[in-house]
Amino acid sequence: MKVIVADKISDRGVKLLKEQPGWNVVVTTKDSLNAEIADADALVVRSATKVTAELLDRAKKLRAVGRAGVGVDNIDLDEATKRGVLVMSTPGGSSVSVAEHTFALLLALVRQLPRFDAAMREGRWEKSSSGAEVRGKTLGLVGLGRIGSEVASRAEAFDMRVVAYDPFISEAAARELSVELVPLDQLLAECDFISLHTAVSPQTRDMINAASIAKMKKGVRIINAARGELINEADLAAAIKSGHVAGAALDVFAEEPPKNCPLIGLPNVITTPHVAGSTAEAQEELGTQVALQIRDYLVEGVIRNAVNLPALSPDQYRRVRPYLELAERLGSLVSQAAENRPARIRIRYAGEVSEVGTHLLRSAVLAGVLNAVLDEKVNVVNAPAVAAARGLTVEEETHRREHGFPNTLEVSALPEKTGAAPGFTAEGTVLHDGSPRVLQIEGIPLEAQLEGTILYLRNRDEPGVIGQIGTTLGKLGVNIATFALGRREAQRGADAVSLVRVDGKVSSAILEPIRAIPAITEAKLLHLN
Numbered sequence: 001m002k003v004i005v006a007d008k009i010s011d012r013g014v015k016l017l018k019e020q021p022g023w024n025v026v027v028t029t030k031d032s033l034n035a036e037i038a039d040a041d042a043l044v045v046r047s048a049t050k051v052t053a054e055l056l057d058r059a060k061k062l063r064a065v066g067r068a069g070v071g072v073d074n075i076d077l078d079e080a081t082k083r084g085v086l087v088m089s090t091p092g093g094s095s096v097s098v099a100e101h102t103f104a105l106l107l108a109l110v111r112q113l114p115r116f117d118a119a120m121r122e123g124r125w126e127k128s129s130s131g132a133e134v135r136g137k138t139l140g141l142v143g144l145g146r147i148g149s150e151v152a153s154r155a156e157a158f159d160m161r162v163v164a165y166d167p168f169i170s171e172a173a174a175r176e177l178s179v180e181l182v183p184l185d186q187l188l189a190e191c192d193f194i195s196l197h198t199a200v201s202p203q204t205r206d207m208i209n210a211a212s213i214a215k216m217k218k219g220v221r222i223i224n225a226a227r228g229e230l231i232n233e234a235d236l237a238a239a240i241k242s243g244h245v246a247g248a249a250l251d252v253f254a255e256e257p258p259k260n261c262p263l264i265g266l267p268n269v270i271t272t273p274h275v276a277g278s279t280a281e282a283q284e285e286l287g288t289q290v291a292l293q294i295r296d297y298l299v300e301g302v303i304r305n306a307v308n309l310p311a312l313s314p315d316q317y318r319r320v321r322p323y324l325e326l327a328e329r330l331g332s333l334v335s336q337a338a339e340n341r342p343a344r345i346r347i348r349y350a351g352e353v354s355e356v357g358t359h360l361l362r363s364a365v366l367a368g369v370l371n372a373v374l375d376e377k378v379n380v381v382n383a384p385a386v387a388a389a390r391g392l393t394v395e396e397e398t399h400r401r402e403h404g405f406p407n408t409l410e411v412s413a414l415p416e417k418t419g420a421a422p423g424f425t426a427e428g429t430v431l432h433d434g435s436p437r438v439l440q441i442e443g444i445p446l447e448a449q450l451e452g453t454i455l456y457l458r459n460r461d462e463p464g465v466i467g468q469i470g471t472t473l474g475k476l477g478v479n480i481a482t483f484a485l486g487r488r489e490a491q492r493g494a495d496a497v498s499l500v501r502v503d504g505k506v507s508s509a510i511l512e513p514i515r516a517i518p519a520i521t522e523a524k525l526l527h528l529n
Contacts (some may be wrong), residue, residue, distance in 0.1 A: 001020070001021045001022060001024065001042075002023070002024045002025075002026065002039055002040045002042075002061075003017050003023060003024070003025050003026070003040065003041060003042045003043075003294060004025075004027075004028055004033065004036055004037060004040045004043050004296075005017070005026070005027045005028070005044045006028050006033050006043060006044065006045045006048075006049040007012075007044070007045050007046035007047075007048045007049050008046065008066050008292065009044060009046065009283075009286065009287035009291070010283055010284045010286070010287030010288060010297075012284060012287060012288050012291075013028065013044075013286075013287030013288050013289075013290060013291035014020075014166075014287070014290065014291070015119070016288065016291040017044075017291050017295065017297065017448070018301070020295060023198075023522055024320040026040075028047075030048075032102060033049065033055075033057060034055070034186040035200065037055060037058050038058055038059065038060060038061075039060075039061055040059055040061060040062055041061055041062065041063050041064070041298060042062070042063060042064045042065070042066065042272065042294050042297075042298060043062060043064070043065045043066070044065075044066045044068065044103045044291070044294060045065065045066070045067055045068070045074070045075070046067070046069055047067045047069060047071070047073075047074055048074075049074065050074050051065055051073075051074060051076060052076055052079075053076050053079040054106070055407040056076065056079050056080060056083055056085065056422055059085075059346040059399040060086065062083070062085050062520075063084075063085060063086065063116075063297075063298070064085065064086045064087075064088065064294060064297050064298065065080060065085060065086070065087045065224060066090075066290040066291075066294045067088065067089045067090065067290065067307075068090055068093075068287055068289075068290040069085065069089065069090060069093075069094065069277065069286060070089055070090070070091050070094070070145055070147075070277075071089075071199070071227065071306050072087060072089055073200065073227070073484060074368065075087055076217040077307065077308050080219050080381075080387060081308045081381055081382050081385055082382055082386075083382065084378065084381045084382040085381065086297065086303065086306055086308065086309065086378040086381050087305065087306065087307050087308050088290070088293050088297070088303070088305050088306050088307065089145055089305050089307050090286050090289040090290050090293065090305060091145075091305055092146050093277075093285040093286035093289045094145040094276075094277030094279075094283075094285070094286055095147045096150055096151050096281075096282070097276060097277050097278070097279040097281065097282035098147045098150075098225055098276040098277050099147050099150030099151045099154060100116035100150075100154075101225055101251060101272070101275070101276035101277075102147070102151050102195055102197075102225045102276065103151060103154045103155075103224055103248035104222050105225065105250075105251065105272070106134070106139075106193060106195065106221070106223050106238075106249065107134070107249070107268060108249065108270055109131055109221055109223070109247050109249040109268075109270055110131045110134060110247075111131040111132075112131045112268075113406060114270055115267075116470065117190075118245075121213035123426060126418050134155075134158050134160055134193070135158060135159045135160065136159065136160070136161070137160055137161070137192040137193060138160070138161045138162075138163060138190055138191045138192050138193070138282045139151075139152075139155045139160045139161070139162050139191065139193045139194075140163050140164065140165070140182075140187040140188070140190070140191030140193065140194045140195070141162065141163070141164040141165075141166075141179070141195055141197055142164075142165050142166075142184070142194065142195070142196045142197060142198050142207070142230075143164075143165075143166055143196065143197035143198035143199075143226070144169050144173075144174060144177070144179060144181075144185070144197070145166070145169075145198075147225075147226075148152055148164065148166070148197035149177055150167065151195060151197065152164070152177045152178070152179050152190070154178065154238070155493040156178055159391050161180075162177075162178065162179045162180070163179065163180045163181070163182045163186075163187055163190065163191065163264075164179045164180070164181055164182070164187070165181070165184045165187045166181065166198075168476060170182070170289065173480050176368070176460065178356075182264070185215060186220050186460065188212055188215040188216050189215055189216065189217060190217070191217070191220060192215070192217070192219070192220060192221065193221050193222075193223065193298075194208075194216070194220060194221075194222050194223070195222075195223040195225075196208070196222075196223070196224045196225075196226045196227075196230050196231075197225075197369070198225050198226060198227075198230065199226075199227065200227045200229045200230065204230055205229050205230070206229070206230070206231070206232040207230055207231075208222065208230060208231040208232060208235070208236060209231075209232040209235045209382075210232070210235040210238070211240075211282070213235060213236065213244065213245060213246075216244070216245070218243075218244055219245075219246045220244075220245055220246065221245070221246050221247045221248065221249070222236065222245060222247075222249075222474065223248070223249045223250075224248070224249075224250050224251065224252055225250075225251040225252060225276040225453050226252060227252055228250075228252040228254040228255070228256065230427035231250075231254070233253070233254055233261055233262055236263060237249060237262035237263050237266060240263070240266055240268060240269065241266070246268060246269070247268035247269060247270075248263065248269050248270070249269070249270040249271075250263060250270070250271050250272075251267070251272045251273075251276045252272055252274055252276075253271075253274075256274055262477040267485075269358055273496055279326070280310070280454075280460075287507045293296060293305060295350050298317075298452075298501065301324075302317060302321075302366070303317060306381075308381055308485075309360070309363075309380065309381060310525055316356060316386065317340065317376070319352065319355075319356040319358055320356040320361065321352055322430045322434050323356065323361055323409060323430055324360065324361065324362075324364045324380070324428070325436050326365075326369075326409055326428050326430050326436035326450070327335065327361045327362075327364035327365045327411075328364040328365065328367050328368035329346070329366040329368060329436050329450040329528050330365065330368065330409060330411040330426050330427075330428050330436075330438070330450070330501045331364070331366065331367065331368025331369040331372075331411055331428055331430075332368035332369065332371060332372045332408075332526075332527075332528055333368075333411075333412050333426050333438070333450065333454075333526060333528060334369070334412065334413040334424045334425065334426050335368065335370075335372035335373060335413055336372045336456075336524065336526045336527070337413075337426075337441075337456050337524055337526060338423065339422050339424070340415060340422075341352070341425070341462065342369065342392070342413035342414055342424075343391070343392065343393070343396070343414065343415055343416035344393050344394075344395060344413075344414040344415070344416065345365060345366065345369055345387075345392060345393070345394050345411065345412070345414070346394075346395040346396075346397075346410075346411070346412040346414055347361070347362060347365055347394065347396045347397075347398050347409070347410070347411055347412075348396075348398070348399055348409070348410040348411075348412075349396070349397070349398045349399075349408075349409060350398065350399055350400060350401040350407065350408045350409075350410075351400075351401065351406040351407035352406075352407040353407050353408065353409050354386070354398040355425060357429040358396065360380060360394065361412070362384070362394060363380040363383045363384055364380050364383075365380075365409075366378070366383035366384060366387045366392070366394070367385075369381050369382040369392070369413065370386055370390075370392075372388060372469075374386070379460070380433070384466065395462055404439070405429040405439060407429055408427055408428065408429045408439065409427070409428055409429070409432070410425060410426070410427040410428075410440075411423065411425070411426055411427075412426075413425075422443065425440075425441075425442055425443070426438055426440065426441050426442075427439050427440040427452050428437055428450060435447075435449065436450045436451075437449060437450060438450055438499065440486075441456075441486065441497045443488070444486040444487060444488050444495070444496070444497045445486050446482060446484045446486030446497065446499065448499040448501070449482060449483065449501060450528055451501070451528055451529075452481070452501055452502075452503075452527075452528060452529075453501070453502050453503050453504075453505070453506050453526070453527055453528075454499050454500065454502070454523065454525075454526045454527075454528060455497040455498075455500040455501075455502060455510075455514070455523065455525060455526075456497075456499060456500075456522075456523070456524045456525075456526050457469070457497065457499075457500065457501070457507075457514070457518045457520060457522065457523050458496070458497055458498075458520070458521045458522035458523075459496050459497075459498065459519045459521055459522075460493050460495070460496065461487045461492060461493060461494045461519075461521045462492065462493065462519045463492075463496070465496075465517065465519045465520075466483070466498075468517045468519075469498070469500065469514065469517065469520075470483075471512075472513050472514055472517065473500075473502070473510065474512065474524070475513075476510050478502050478503075478504075478510060479502060479503040479504070480501070480503075481501040481502060481503050482499075482500075482501045483498065483499075483501075484498065484499045484500075485497070485498045486498075493498075506525065508525050510525070511523050511524070511525060
């Protein structure tokens with residue numbers, strides 16, 4: 001296993017990676033990264049290294065990118081997703097540091113600390129008004145995630161009223177923080193201070209602009225330790241010059257390092273060089289956290305803080321993990337066994353399966369379906385995008401299973417239109433030992449392991465069929481590992497299905513003599529690796 005650490009992280013994080021048996025951990029420079037990336041399994045970066053499409057083209061074996069930090073602006077997420085590369089960030093590692101820096105900027109701005117410090121250094125004793133109190137003032141937080149929440153708790157200690165705009169947090173969660181959720185326009189109109197704590201998106205880019213500033217009360221002060229792209233710098237500079245905005249404190253800029261930023265050097269503007277999260281404690285935590293996430297993903301498949309997969313808590317992941325293999329193998333089985341290439345995939349969840357992260361199970365099913373027919377490697381990261389690009393649609397439903405195993409997953413490979421051609425359905429579960437098992441094929445009950453090379457057979461239930469199959473395989477030198485048989489009705493001549501797991505590598509040439517058995521109506525060789 002090869003892991004590249006392209007940017008500086010804590011020594012503790014590097015040591016944790018190097019402690020893994022058989023791992024080759026390479027600390028690269030900007031010049032040596034391209035030469036080392038070709039056979040890397042994972043890449044650890046901060047903000048300096050740009051994970052571009054060109055870099056990903058060179059990284060043919062890459063499975064994961066770990067970002068020691070929150071933002072992933074330096075990573076081409078679309079390209080990583082297309083290539084099946086998991087991208088993980090480390091939210092929370094620097095939350096306290098960023099929140100403290102945000103509040104330091106707010107206090108320095110309102111009390112004009114840089115101006116007084118500069119005057120003292122120049123020998124001037126400017127004992128004049130030193131700003132205002134924050135007590136009783138209204139602080140508006142745009143974004144109430146980890147950092148916004150930490151800022152809110154500090155504002156409460158300063159006896160400030162805190163309101164927030166965040167469409168992705170509940171009223172109950174906000175109340176726990178003593179924060180009032182309000183519409184964005186109300187926040188802009190009411191607040192004495194506005195602090196930004198949201199990600200950059202098409203909806204949030206340049207959200208602080210001439211139009212939004214016009215909605216703010218005169219004398220507002222703006223703090224930004226999130227992303228520079230959230231602010232139209234020219235519009236904010238104009239508002240500060242006009243006096244509508246009393247001041248701004250900024251740790252981030254649209255271009256970094258800033259070259260022509262109109263805000264730098266303005267009176268009542270405090271600037272710092274993107275250092276909000278750069279405390280010793282935060283860097284130690286981020287380095288350790290990203291190393292743990294990379295280790296756990298490569299060793300155990302545990303996914304935490306993924307930015308190109310839906311998030312699961314550790315408890316949710318522990319519950320869903322046993323069903324991921326079942327989902328992928330059922331997808332592979334129905335894709336290979338279906339008469340025609342499917343246009344639709346129907347997934348039915350029953351019991352616990354419906355409660356443990358169906359979005360991830362859906363991706364696993366699609367990965368199994370697509371890997372059975374495509375040369376390119378598909379996994380849970382890129383399966384939805386690959387399926388969508390090929391016009392493969394997914395239908396999902398949950399139901400209650402009245403008899404037998406309560407926790408099941410049913411996967412059907414179906415034609416584009418109902419009745420256009422026969423589809424194929426298989427249902428399975430996970431046994432107590434964690435092994436995936438098939439329970440039904442096309443509504444016919446049988447139980448079989450879902451692994452290895454399997455001879456899938458449909459036949460009329462007649463005396464001697466099993467013996468003929470065994471004799472034919474024996475003559476061909478093929479050893480039977482397990483033989484599972486089920487039939488639709490308990491009567492002679494009924495429709496029956498068999499899953500015959502065989503040992504070793506088996507050529508499709510065995511199918512012709514098997515099909516020559518009179519009772520056999522269908523025979524296919526399936527590979528469930």
